[in-house]
Amino acid sequence: MLPDSYVLVIAEKPRAAAKIAEALGARARVKIDGLSVWVGRLGRDYVVIAPTAGHLYTLYTDERGYPVFSYSWGPRWLYERGSEHLRRYYNVLKKLAGRAKYYVNACDYDVEGSVIGYNIIYHLGDIKRAYRVKFSTLTREELVRAFSKLQPLDWENIESGVARHVLDWIWGINVSRALSDIVSRLHGRRVVLSAGRVQSPTLLELVRRHLERATFVPEVSFTLSARVEHGGREYGLENLFQPFRRLDDARKALEALRGSGRLVVERVERREVRLTPPPPFNLTELQLEAARALGYSPARTLEVAESLYLESLISYPRTNSEKLPPTIDNASILRKLTPLPELGAYASELLRRGLLRPREGVREDPAHPAIHPTGYLPNRRLRREEAELYEMIVRRYLASFYPEALVEEVSYTLVDPSTGLRFRLSGRRVLRYEWLRVYTYRRVEPAEVPSLTTGASVGVSSAKLARVYSRPPVPYSRATILRWMEDVGIGTEATRAEIIETIFRRGYVRGSRIEVTELGLDVARILSTLFKEITEVELTREFERKLREIASGARTKEEVIEEAKAKLREKLLEVRRMLSEGRADVIRERAGLGSGLTTCAVCGRGAAGSYGGVSMCSVHGLAYENIARAYRSWREGAGVGFEDYLRELLRLRSVGRYAREVAEYLIKRVR
Ligand SMILES: [Zn+2]
CATH class of the missing domain: 3.40.50.140 (Rossmann fold)
Structure with a gap:
């Protein structure tokens, strides 16, 4: 034994x-x-x-x-x-x-x-x-x-890690309890809600984007869509002029263009573009690329990568590094990879050509190199996701040793002699593929164009009037909110994916194009009003920095924890005081949930104010303001009446849900 x-x-x-x-x-x-x-x-x-x-x-x-x-x-x-x-x-x-x-x-x-x-x-x-x-x-x-x-x-790591756990814990338990207390009082029954030090600022960012989209109303402008014909083929053009604000101006330009029927080549630009290979993956880049190319959530990617690590197939995945330090014997790894079906040929080629210096990225990690294959080959059949991710990591690693790819781009500037409007016809072809051959997740789409010289003219094969609607911001996905967290510097590469999953599990958000639920909106309103400072990115980021400073020995754990306690204590006592003094309607109002005395004419929630003479909640109020603002472009540009405008909005998919609800309400009221 x-x-x-x-x-x-x-x-x-x-x-x-x-x-x-x-x-x-x-x-x-x-x-x-x-x-x-x-x-x-x-x-x-x-x-x-x-x-x-x-x-x-x-x-x-x-x-x-x-x-x-x-x-x-x-x-x-x-x-x-x-x-x-x-x-x-x-x-x-x-x-x-x-x-x-x-x-x-x-x-x-x-x-x-x-x-x-x-x-x-x-x-x-x-x-x-x-x-x-x-x-x-x-x-x-x-x-x-x-x-x-x-x-x-490694005491610095231990101290920093313990401090992170303590900060997350005191933050989470205190704000969650206070938040649950507030909502329980408002609902008159016990409600349990959760908040988190990094989770809450992330939720607030998701809410910001969600509301931008849900209250979005497009402005309208007008442009031309033209195609030219040369040698029996048609080519689409890109406009080099701003859309017209007024429909009349666009119509005049269209008539003139149709009248002349030709565009003249004003400028020919030919250039060779070098595309450098991407550096080997760090965790965030792997998560983003796997989301984009394979459709994996960041949490799933981490899980699968960890499994590959435990099989000795790849290096430790929780790394921020994009570097392969000289201690890594790349020649030996490449030799071991040569038996791999298909990919082995690239490893052999690199060895044959003596290409052994990888291109590295700028991000560093004191503890680990970039994610790379170890050279060990799978000794069991990998599950589909393991196989896909392993292949992506190996391809990325191999690509980093290859020379730049070379792409030729051709761009013609075409001008309509009658109006002076300019268009662009552009094409490209790959002259040297190099890393593009092995890293198949990036493609350069070739686009053929005719060979033209300055002064030549080409016939316009079609010209149409087109409406241009301003676009709402794109919704966050799990991958892009992860990128946001990294960009603003909250959370760590090891924790971000899990924090995002927690927000989903709490029922605050849903969907792969992330939408915020009613519960998520209510929680966010309370957090951003009653807990304003401590749920803001700035403070969260400041503490992230202090946690890193513990790891580098510049601060002590105790000092940072005491500071966090002080910030929390102040806020929590303030909330508790308000709860013990205030009536429910005062709390509602302070928490941004409306006063409860007047209700939103559209949805019946507590009203936040009067919009165009109508009581509305904060989201419908915001949507109303956007409807009123965008209307100017519709009225001045195309002379559209208000009711027609509202009906038009109901037909457009980019119009946000709350804006749609307000438009429906206003149409009913007009009658
Ligand atoms: Zn409302």
Whole structure:
């Protein structure tokens, strides 16, 4: 069974434990409480390799109400619903930790992995006898190297990670409790709602975009749509002039163009464009590309990538890096990839041509390189999603070694001699494919154009009048809101996808083109009024920066947590005071839900004000204002009457839902 004295190695997941055991030659598998652990040798010592299943500990409190700032770490299976399966891991590690000579945290090398191992060793073992191993792939070579030089614990990562958990916890529990309290009082029954430190600013951004779309009313302008004919073929043109504001002007231009019937080539531009290959993936870019090309959600991509990592096929996916440092032996990886069907040929070509320097991106990560294949080949049939994502990662890696692609672009400027209006006819063809051949997720669509010289004239084959409607902003998808979170600097690459899924699970949003639900709108209104400062991006980003500064040693955990508590306490006491003093209608009004005294004529919710002499809620009011504003372009441009305009709006798909409802209401009222 187990030796009397041993080193306890803690792996983040059972599959990682198996890989580590394999690499260290620990072949004796022992079952404890039905859980596999491995026994072998590490130098002169016995070693026991045991898995956890992610975090075994969580923060909890016994206090009710808010503000609450007293908390402790406790086993998740005791304090978190749905975590019963962790009890076994807890019991096994507890048994093993008691007799261990020293401890090695072999969880994934990042902030979360550091916290997972720290909590287990701190609570079940002895943190003074703990070490860390650092690796980016679960390959034998790298694991053997990592275990040959055990490192002291990475305290900066631990401190920063613990601080993040504490911040998220005190923020989440306090604001969730206050929010539930407010809504329960308004509804006269108990309602449980949740908010989150990074989740809430993200929800507010989704709401902003949703409302822009749902209250959208297009302005109208007018333009020409022309095609030319040359050598028996027709070509579409791009307009180089602004649309006309007035329909009459567009009509006159159309008549003139039809009258002349020809366009003259004014300018010929021919240029060669170099397309550089994309750098290898970091997690965000992988998530965006997999969403675009394969239709995966960011959370799904992370899950599948983690599975590939646990199979030793790719390096650690939770990385921000787009670099492949010199410590990575690319020639060796490429050689190992040559047996791959289809893709192997590209690896061979790179080796043959001596193309061994990858193009790198600018983003860096102190702990890990860019996501790249390890050179290990699949030794089982991969599931469809695994196979697709693996192929994408390998293609991207291979592409980064290739030279630039070369594309020839031709652009003709055509002018209508009678009106001076200019059009563009453009074409392109690929002269050298290079990386475009291997990275098939990017395509340069060739477009043929005739060969023309300056002064030549081409016949107009068709010319029509076209209406141009201004467009609403595109809705967020899971991938694009993830990009937004990265751009504004909230959350981490390891947490963003999960935060987005949480917003979905709460029922605040729905759909792949994300829409906000009524519940989401109400929660957002309360958060953005009563909890304004603490749900804004600025403060969230500021704390993200401070968390990073803990990791770099520039700040202490305690200092940052105290600051967060102070911010929260102030806000929460203010809310509690208001609730204890205020009547329900005052709370409603302060929370941006309308006064409750007058109701919206369109939907019956509490009214936020009077719009064109009609009481409306805030969203219908906003839609009304947009209808009134856009009407100018319709009236002045085409002389459309108000009622016809409203009817026209009901036919246009870009008109937002709330704007449509207001238009319907106004049509009924006109009658
Ligand atoms: Zn309304």
